[in-house]
Amino acid sequence: MRLRVRARFIAFVCLLLGLLGKAAPAGLGVFYSRSFDLPIPADTSATRGWMDDAVIEVPDHHTIVDLDVAVSLNHANVFDLQLLLTSPSGTTVVLNMYDPFSEYFEGADYCNTIFDDEALNSIRDGTAPFEGRFRPLDPAGLAAFDGEDAFGLWRLRIYDAYYMDTGSLESFGLIITTMSDIATVPAPAPTATVLVLLGLGCLGWVRRF
Ligand SMILES: [Ca+2]
Ligand SMILES: [Ca+2]
Numbered sequence: 286m287r288l289r290v291r292a293r294f295i296a297f298v299c300l301l302l303g304l305l306g307k308a309a310p311a312g313l314g315v316f317y318s319r320s321f322d323l324p325i326p327a328d329t330s331a332t333r334g335w336m337d338d339a340v341i342e343v344p345d346h347h348t349i350v351d352l353d354v355a356v357s358l359n360h361a362n363v364f365d366l367q368l369l370l371t372s373p374s375g376t377t378v379v380l381n382m383y384d385p386f387s388e389y390f391e392g393a394d395y396c397n398t399i400f401d402d403e404a405l406n407s408i409r410d411g412t413a414p415f416e417g418r419f420r421p422l423d424p425a426g427l428a429a430f431d432g433e434d435a436f437g438l439w440r441l442r443i444y445d446a447y448y449m450d451t452g453s454l455e456s457f458g459l460i461i462t463t464m465s466d467i468a469t470v471p472a473p474a475p476t477a478t479v480l481v482l483l484g485l486g487c488l489g490w491v492r493r494f
Contacts, residue, residue, distance in 0.1 A: 317341050317439075318355065318458030325360055325452045326445045333365075336443040339457045343373070347435040347463035352427045353401040353418075354380065354459060356441070359394050360452025363413050367444040372430050373437025379423040381408045385447065394452075399460075402426040435461050 319341055326334035354370055367382035380400050383389075392413025400408070404418035411419050421427060441457045 314460055314462045315345070315347060316458060316460050317343055318456060320456050321454045323454040325358065325366070325443055325454060329451075332448045332451050333445055336445070336454060339441040339443075339454055341439045341441075341457065341459060343435045343437060343439060343459070343461075345436060347461055349430050349433050349435050349461055350464045351402070351462035352430045352435075352459065353399055354421075354427065354441075354457075356380070356395050356398050356400070356457055357455040358443075358452055359455065360445075361393055361450035362391055363393060363395060363415075363452075364390055365445045365447045365450055366452075367446055369442045369444075370427075371440045371442060372433055373435070373439065374433045376429050376433065378421060378425065378427055378429050380421045382422060382446075400427060402428055435459070435463070 319339070321339050323336050323339055325336045326332070327337045328334050356368065358366075360366060364383050364385075368380040369377055370380055371377045390412075394414035396414035396416045398408075398415040399418045400421045401418045402420055404420045406417075406419055408415065408419040408422055411417070423429070439459055441454070443454065445451065
């Protein structure tokens, strides 16, 4: 009985999407990621200074509903690092940085770290290599990007503020939850047709029960 109800629901959604010409339900995430090998700092003869910006180009127009940011880097002491993300619109959010006068620690690397406003823990509660999900340092959070168009160049900027230790950026990614584009752009005719046929097929299958 439950299978039949679920099949009816799938058939109904397919038919509705096909007839309305929608590509997919709203709220799907899109992921843009790149590998890097950028020294931190950029001047390999120094142990303090800016990394060259890590840039991801988003080639599509998406109105951002939620944004998460993935970072992997190696660095002998990540206490040195200030991580900032700047959107194509020019908004900057501080992902993490430390105050040398009140919170010194030793620890290496960011390993598959995901900055996420909805994470249970702040990055300040984590310890290197920060594996998992953490809220960014900036009180405004990544919500500062909500409502912006994701299209264009995103820059992860990293400043190594103190001497001695160095490292390199390995990867940086954007996980964008978007609604408006997916919900409003009509699907290509073949997609809509396939959805209608799929919906009709499912209905036929349901009737055989
Ligand atoms: Ca989030
Ligand atoms: Ca350093």
